[in-house]
Amino acid sequence: DAKTTQPPSMDCAEGRAANLPCNHSTISGNEYVYWYRQIHSQGPQYIIHGLKNNETNEMASLIITEDRKSSTLILPHATLRDTAVYYCIVREYNNNDMRFGAGTRLTVKP
Amino acid sequence: NAGVMQNPRHLVRRRGQEARLRCSPMKGHSHVYWYRQLPEEGLKFMVYLQKENIIDESGMPKERFSAEFPKEGPSILRIQQVVRGDSAAYFCASSPKRGGLNEQYFGPGTRLTVT
Numbered sequence: 001d002a003k004t005t006q007p008p009s010m011d012c013a014e015g016r017a018a019n020l021p022c023n024h025s026t027i028s029g030n031e032y033v034y035w036y037r038q039i040h041s042q043g044p045q046y047i048i049h050g051l052k053n054n055e056t057n058e059m060a061s062l063i064i065t066e067d068r069k070s071s072t073l074i075l076p077h078a079t080l081r082d083t084a085v086y087y088c089i090v091r092e093y094n095n096n097d098m099r100f101g102a103g104t105r106l107t108v109k110p
Numbered sequence: 111n112a113g114v115m116q117n118p119r120h121l122v123r124r125r126g127q128e129a130r131l132r133c134s135p136m137k138g139h140s141h142v143y144w145y146r147q148l149p150e151e152g153l154k155f156m157v158y159l160q161k162e163n164i165i166d167e168s169g170m171p172k173e174r175f176s177a178e179f180p181k182e183g184p185s186i187l188r189i190q191q192v193v194r195g196d197s198a199a200y201f202c203a204s205s206p207k208r209g210g211l212n213e214q215y216f217g218p219g220t221r222l223t224v225t
Contacts (some may be wrong), residue, residue, distance in 0.1 A: 043114070043216030046214070087153075100154070104154050
């Protein structure tokens with residue numbers, strides 16, 4: 001699986017959009033981009049995934065560049081409860097495991 | 111529909127004892143994954159099991175660690191002769207089928223402390 005690179009930490013003001021970047025320059029054509037988050041040592045929670053098109057759900061939006069070498073997770077209106085470690089993962093559809101990196105620790109401040 | 115359940119949530123063992131961690135997947139899920147998270151680190155894949163079979167154990171330490179998922183009952187991660195370095199949070203996840211996209215659901219984890 002391709003390796004991902006994320007900034008170790010970010011801050012965001014409550015109510016503003018949080019934009020979390022992820023680099024995956026060695027991604028291959030059959031690998032998807034997933035985002036999970038982990039709130040204060042709880043089990044990871046799925047957020048969103050995509051292959052090459054931008055995706056949106058009730059939690060977030062995922063913007064994938066045309067060359068697929070990077071992506072951005074957008075939380076449109078961050079709340080204090082969005083404070084968590086956010087993991088960007090790339091893997092093939094039928095791969096068994098999630099390769100979690102160090103992630104980005106997002107702190108939403110009032 | 112109950113989520114993935116893990117017990118115990120906290121487990122304290124002395125060096126040399128055995129630790130047994132249990133994971134009950136979501137109803138209808140026959141695939142279980144175990145991950146370990148050391149303090150201040152990301153999750154690391156350990157093993158993937160389907161009912162009665164180990165499919166991928168490439169992340170399991172070669173000694174002292176074993177996992178099973180019997181036909182009946184929860185999946186068990188067993189650590190023999192625990193050492194301080196085994197202190198970590200152990201998470202299991204389940205899915206209804208192999209691989210898939212967003213279909214790994216995680217449990218709350220078991221925090222193992224070895225004294």
